[in-house]
Amino acid sequence: MPDYDFSQVDAAIIDPQVNTARVFRDVLGRMSFRRIELFDSVKSAVGLLSAGTPDLILVDADGDVDEAFRFVRALRNEPNVPNSFTGLIVTTWAPTPALLARVANAGADDLLLKPVSPKQVKDRIISLIEGRKGFVVTADYTGPDRRKAPREGTQVPVLDAPNTLRLKASGQWAQATVRGLMAEANGFVTTQKRMRGSIQVAFLAEFAMPGLSRSTPERSALDHIGRIGGFIDDLLRRLPDGGDLAHIETVAKSVKRLAEKLRGQADQGTVEADDVAQLQTMARALMQGVDPDRSLTDMTREVTAAVTGYRARLEQMAQAKAAAAATAAASAAGATENPATAAPPAGTTTTASAPGP
Known part of the structure; x- marks a missing residue:
């Protein structure tokens, strides 16, 4: 790990699972984080949105998932959050496609899968220091720029968001005009x-x-x-x-x-x-x-x-849905008409057979 100093860095861990929260706390403690706050629910951590926003937040998405993502979106989009650009990592045991989409759409920096090793946690933190994406701002989103390519006709500039985690860990906090950076x-x-x-x-x-x-x-x-x-x-x-x-x-x-x-x-x-x-x-x-x-x-x-x-995308989705429904209906009709695939008559038994050549 590069020679970073975390002795001035503050973190918050939001996780209802006591053992998991302690694992994260121990890892950050061994990295010499200055202050590590533990919260057993998003509701108990709501004060982070109004005062003392830390440099790094780990938030669990396996408890009340809706509350978790409301918190993430509020942190990124509410106008009076002290540091809406703080490093934010969502943690989960179950990375479903729906959850991955919500992480991306809410504005979190990263997703960390449990169980975790100390190295994984350290690597993600270093990634936030060295390779954090620039932020984009839209009507209902503020967060890392995840666009593969800008849509035609749009003009959304990218912001080099203030990264207090990087500034503190790299020893630039004293030299940086942090207040000015935040105001800008x-x-x-x-x-x-x-x-x-x-x-x-x-x-x-x-x-x-x-x-x-x-x-x-x-x-x-x-x-x-x-x-x-x-x-x-x-x-x-x-x-x-x-x-x-x-x-x-x-x-x-x-x-x-x-x-x-x-x-x-x-x-x-x-x-x-x-x-x-x-x-x-x-x-x-x-x-x-x-x-x-x-x-x-x-x-x-x-x-x-x-x-x-947008209308074209809606039409494409409607056509895809209709095609899927037609395919499903045709398959159901074929199964009914084909004795080889139809359900056996009542009172008979079946045995599994090996697949054909």
């Missing part, structure tokens, strides 16, 4: 969240338009409209009180009210076409207000490309 990174995140949030709102409005315009509004369109309020709320809490951005607050609140109005109209069975068009117009105005230096034409083109790509 948090400012970047705030700006990106506003921009990506406004683009997401425009995306949802444009996607929903055809479905809202039908004589009976489509459920999918209503579901997408229903998501607008959450992105607006997140954008609003990232605006300073008063100042030059007050007009953005006004537009954002108007967009939210109109989205709620459309859902109310849909519940009554009739959606006003003028209100649907107005929602798209106001959503685009919100994009322009949040990012006035960028061409509205370019932003609108990006939204349209994203909607087109």
